[in-house]
Amino acid sequence: MLIKKPSDIPSSEITPKSVYMDRRRFMTGATLFGAALATAGCEMVSPSKVSANTKLTTTKSPLSTSETPTPEKDITNYNNFYEFSTDKYGPAELSRNFRTSPWTVKVSGAIKEKKTYDVDSLMKLASLEDRIYRLRCVEGWSMVIPWVGYSLSNLINQLQPTSKAKYVMFTTLMDMGQFPGQRSGVLDWPYTEGLRMDEAMHPLTLLTFGLYGETLPNQDGAPVRIVIPWKYGFKSIKSIVKIDFVDYEPPTAWNKAAPNEYGFYSNVNPNVDHPRWSQATERRIGEFRKRPTLMFNGYGDQVASLYNGMDLKKHY
Numbered sequence: 001m002l003i004k005k006p007s008d009i010p011s012s013e014i015t016p017k018s019v020y021m022d023r024r025r026f027m028t029g030a031t032l033f034g035a036a037l038a039t040a041g042c043e044m045v046s047p048s049k050v051s052a053n054t055k056l057t058t059t060k061s062p063l064s065t066s067e068t069p070t071p072e073k074d075i076t077n078y079n080n081f082y083e084f085s086t087d088k089y090g091p092a093e094l095s096r097n098f099r100t101s102p103w104t105v106k107v108s109g110a111i112k113e114k115k116t117y118d119v120d121s122l123m124k125l126a127s128l129e130d131r132i133y134r135l136r137c138v139e140g141w142s143m144v145i146p147w148v149g150y151s152l153s154n155l156i157n158q159l160q161p162t163s164k165a166k167y168v169m170f171t172t173l174m175d176m177g178q179f180p181g182q183r184s185g186v187l188d189w190p191y192t193e194g195l196r197m198d199e200a201m202h203p204l205t206l207l208t209f210g211l212y213g214e215t216l217p218n219q220d221g222a223p224v225r226i227v228i229p230w231k232y233g234f235k236s237i238k239s240i241v242k243i244d245f246v247d248y249e250p251p252t253a254w255n256k257a258a259p260n261e262y263g264f265y266s267n268v269n270p271n272v273d274h275p276r277w278s279q280a281t282e283r284r285i286g287e288f289r290k291r292p293t294l295m296f297n298g299y300g301d302q303v304a305s306l307y308n309g310m311d312l313k314k315h316y
């Protein structure tokens with residue numbers, strides 16, 4: 001049950017670098033939370049051997065933007081990960097002892113056969129690619145991130161969804177021992193997200209295992225997450241443990257929390273303001289000037305056809 005609405009941080013309040021460095025020194029004394037990771041399901045799978053900062057073998061992707069990536073220190077120290085903390089500088093410290101091995105992802109619903117994967121098996125399903133994607137967050141800040149993964153469609157095709165599969169629902173790990181933020185009522189835990197099948201099958205939708213050529217840092221969604229570059233960042237769900245193929249529009253965490261502010265689609269649209277601020281401009285982390293927000297975050301040529309005939313102000 002939702003107890004309180006989240007407190008979002010507008011772009012005007014992004015912390016200057018000098019303050020950030022002082023804050024980081026303070027955060028080194030923060031209390032860390034740790035507990036044993038409960039393994040789910042009764043299927044026997046091999047424990048994952050994936051660990052943090054592991055180099056990954058990748059190929060370059062033609063789907064990348066040509067923009068310069070945001071420095072790794074910014075990507076890994078300024079994070080929206082409310083399971084750890086609502087403070088954007090909190091997850092980097094609070095996630096240090098987060099255990100991602102063993103880790104399994106259960107897949108069920110309208111597919112040929114239910115499966116449980118460990119992360120190693122998921123990583124071997126297709127060739128890993130370096131993809132430099134823009135990330136636009138609803139609060140008004142943005143980054144350019146060199147993700148590592150492959151199109152989610154590779155997994156979906158192997159699962160052979162039935163005709164009843166209209167949507168894909170994703171669920172994050174629920175573990176209050178490892179996720180201190182889940183002890184709060186900020187959201188209705190566990191975090192859930194969803195996509196229409198055609199969105200999930202789009203080549204840009206990335207099943208993601210790393211960034212900057214290495215496995216994902218804990219604070220960026222380890223060990224496996226989704227990245228959907230034409231949608232606001234909260235759609236790109238982190239630390240996934242469950243994927244379900246369903247015939248209904250799945251409930252999503254932020255839409256449940258504040259449906260007048262966060263729609264199911266959540267496509268980046270500068271023409272639809274958040275009720276509390278404009279979405280017309282954004283501030284790239286590391287820059288001080290604002291820049292215009294691009295429709296579909298600049299991926300309109302690739303994805304606009306998914307929404308032909310839809311009122312994107314109504315279906316925000």
